[in-house]
Amino acid sequence: MTSNTTTTTTTNSNSNISTCKHIDQYKSKDGLKKFNIIQNYIYTFKHRLVDTDKLPAPYCMECNCYNGRLHICMHCVHVSCFKDKHIFKHFKDTNNDHYLALDFSLNQIYCNICNDYVYDKEFDDITENVKLNMAITIQDISNPTPKRVKYRNWTPSEQETLFIKKNSQQCSGSTTNSSSVIGLRGLNNLGNTCFMNSILQSFLHNPLLRNYFLSDMHKCEKKSNNDSKQADQDDYSDENTNNNSTSNSSNNTMINNNGVNQVSVCLGCEMDKLYSNVFSGQRVPFTPYHFFYSCWNYSNYFIGYEQQDAHEFFISSLNGIHSHCGGTSGKDCDCIVHCTFGGTLKSQVSCLNCNFTSSTSDPFIDISLDIPKTKQDKDKPSLVTNNNNNDDNDDNTDDTTNNLIESNSNNENSLISCLERFTHPERLDEKYFCSSCNSKQDSTKQLSFDTLPVVICFHLKRFEQKTQRRTDKIDTFIEFPSIIDMKDFTTISKTQNQKKRKKFMEDETMILDLDQSIFLQEKDSRYVYELFAVVNHIGKIDNGHYVSFVKHDEQWYKCDDSTISSTTVDHVMKSKGYLLYYLKKQLEYTK
The missing domain is CATH 3.90.70.10 (Cysteine proteinases)
Known part of the structure; x- marks a missing residue:
């Protein structure tokens, strides 16, 4: 749904984009350091790098549930659920001081003041760095010390068996939703971005575009060989590549109409990632913030969080995909956009x-x-x-x-x-x-x-x-x-x-x-x-x-x-x- 609150957009020369002014307040109080600690905890737990006896699963500290859309308070160690609105109770109990919370499953930031999920580029970079470091830790075969705990046979207790049966019955009796079929996946609203989500769904169910990107037909022309190696290590983001570079070459940065250096993006690569995530079989809605951020870099017209016209976004996206997927200005262009539309x-x-x-x-x-x-x-x-x-x-x-x-x-x-x-x-x-x-x-x-x-x-x-x-x-x-x-x-x-x-x-x-x-x-x-x-x-x-x-x-x-x-x-x-x-x-x- 469209957010009822007005969000704030902040852009600087480092291409940091924030959707919420309250995030800046949080950052000023060692927020980046706290967020990094939370991300390390989440991915350490998800990858089972530490024995679960030493790092137990999070649960709502109000109702003790494990599956109520848990959110971790970014100001303290409190965990509360979204399902029963305990996240809002914690917000009120702290005199509205603890306003930011992180969705444990979706890894999205929720602002209680804005009453909406928000996005910040610096936090996103921290998340990507933690992912990359975790991947290196898991795949580092040069160190003989095992990074994962050894496999152990697990026999559920009577209480755990009842819990599994109860929740299995709930799943089997539920109605069809966005996660029941591969290729059907909801897209989270980033704040008045329903215009983008509706167009992306039409792209995702376009057979020609789907077959093109899922068949790995896109060969990025904007990256150097080093950039490609970095992208292979990180399936989720190519925005970390040369992020701190001051070079003005076309492979690293581009200049927007306001004369501000921006990280070079490839909408073809973003489409690749979009299809990979939507067709991955994941059960939770996907957040297309990388695609949206890349559209901001490609077209200044869409910068901000105001409602936009879906048709204008459709045309702008096709132009970007055309230019980033080997498109030419001639009449006989054979890029995927012109072959399709x-x-x-x-x-x-x-x-x-x-x-x-x-x-x-x-x-x-x-x-x-x-x-x-x-x-x-x-x-x-x-x-x-x-x-x-x-x-x-x-x-x-x-x-x-x-x-x-x-x-x-x-x-x-x-x-x-x-x-x-x-x-x-x-x-x-x-x-x-x-x-x-x-x-x-x-x-x-x-x-x-x-x-x-x-x-x-x-x-x-x-x-x-x-x-x-x-x-x-x-x-x-x-x-x-x-x-x-x-x-x-x-x-x-x-x-x-x-x-x-x-x-x-x-x-x-x-x-x-x-x-x-x-x-x-x-x-x-x-x-x-x-x-x-x-x-x-x-x-x-x-x-x-x-x-x-x-x-x-x-x-x-x-x-x-x-x-x-x-x-x-x-x-x-x-x-x-x-x-x-x-x-x-x-x-x-x-x-």
Whole structure:
């Protein structure tokens, strides 16, 4: 959920980014030293480097539970649970002085004053250094002294056996959640970062991106050989590499628009780590702070913790991945972004005097469609009205939605109608110079899809800039299909239909037959796409929230930050889509 508190962003020349002003207060009182001690304790316990008799497992000091989302107070040795709100009790008992606590399982910092999880680059560096030192300790074979305790057979006591049976029954009887299927994992909100989480979920369930990064196809071009060796030792972060370097070479630092040196990042490597963590089988939600921090370094526009536009983040992320994954500026770029999302639009300008037509082709990675300026369709309200899971509220859902091949084009509030308007000839306001007439003439302009991408993203323009300071949200329900045939919107189809219409223009009966034959023609599988992800914006423009729906193993899921819940295709189709992602059903391989 979106945080209700306003967080503070601090940036200095060392690229230290903090999301909470209270962290700086904690640091001023030997906070870094205390945090380092806590991290060493956590990873020593998790790796069993010390006998458990000497280092017992943490438990809530209020209720003695071991599994209630334990948090370690960063000011003292107190451990309390989040589940029964004992963490807040300790905060009150200390007169609000002990405001920071560390989640033992997720290793995230919780600020009781901000009432949210927060992030700090210096603390993150300490965590990564502790991880690296622990890995070296475990793998150091040159020292004959064993670093792990020897394996011992363990026979649970009667009390431990009852505890295991009790908790095993709870797990087996629980409903499907984000950790039950590999590849389904919630993403923690870092403070108004639901816009990022919704886009990342669409990336994670994009088959082409998934196969590319999980197949280790990305070869980082930003690192030297030494950097690569360091990255091999640390699977979680490449930000420690040359972190203290003052070199201005492109391999080490980059200069932002404010003239501040920043650690060089590679969004391709961050995507690698994102996929590795989400598909690792871990049961707890993942915190994508490395990816977010890298986006800050790549684009200053997203620095801060204010709500951002998901579409702008989508485009910025693709540009970053393109530039960091071997992308070129030429028309024939074969990077993963253009191989996945890249297509071409043909623009044809026709002279109304002599019918001469000139055409140009332009690349695209998504299609922005205008929403008709009509009153909202009150008969089809969105079923997603808040951040809660309302998957049971589908009583009024049309049962035929699941079998839709295309929307009714008579409904102007549909994706099909938006595409028809997008590809319909429009008369230009100003006269266009016709090379055939050798003079300016009235003309029309028509767009069509010359080359279709493997994955096509439709951006429904729900945010309208009224004035320089005012932006309104268009909340109109737009019907969209689960399967769409794009053939009618291609250049080939438009050209063929125009030729047939000209040929039969004098015979009205033949024109009607032509219209019917176009409608009844057999579907060409090369142009058929299937919906696999939807991003929605819920609420008002100034305090809204982003969620996404993704298709995983033929089942739809709702992704609301750290919470993932199963849903139905009917529920997805009745939502007010903002970004719609379709995958081509038949792939063609060309050289």
